[in-house]
Amino acid sequence: MHEKRIAKAYTRELFGSLALYTVLLVAAIRWGRPMEDGVLRTLVLLSPMIGFCAALWVIVRHFARVDEYQRMRQLENVGLAAAITAGLTFTYGFLETAGFPKLSMFTVWCVLCGSVLVVQLVRKLLDR
Incomplete structure (x- = not known):
């Protein structure tokens, strides 16, 4: 409750x-x-x-x-999402040097939010 x-x-x-x-x-x-x-x-x-x-x-x-479990779980999800975001944005940085269009910094925030959502959904499915 x-x-x-x-x-x-x-x-x-x-x-x-x-x-x-x-x-x-x-x-x-x-x-x-x-x-x-x-x-x-x-x-x-x-x-x-x-x-x-x-x-x-x-x-x-x-x-x-x-509670402590939920706090730990959510912080793990955010940490994993931050690592995914770092990898994706770092990779895209290399693609920009190859001629891909430059993206706004707003894109990073969208990628992070999307990564948090995906991590939470995947972990929820794996816990079943």
Whole structure:
């Protein structure tokens, strides 16, 4: 029962912070990009980081709420995903020198999130 309550709170808080991120991102793209260069434009374009920091805070709170086994399991998943991400981005760095298109740093974040998801799914299937 305690785990379900924690999971429900985590999901609600995380989706709330991601919704904030999305709203700020859309606003930053819509109004920040056409602005003239300057401090205000920089602040507007950085505003989605408020939602990102909120999501980070939610994740840290979640790690503090779960028991030691869940914390260890999740940290292992993130560690494995980080290693996969490092390997993929390092490999793509070599491909860029071979003429492949340069990718945005945003791509690394997407690869890390995808790697975490894949690692969690694979480990869950292997535990059956």
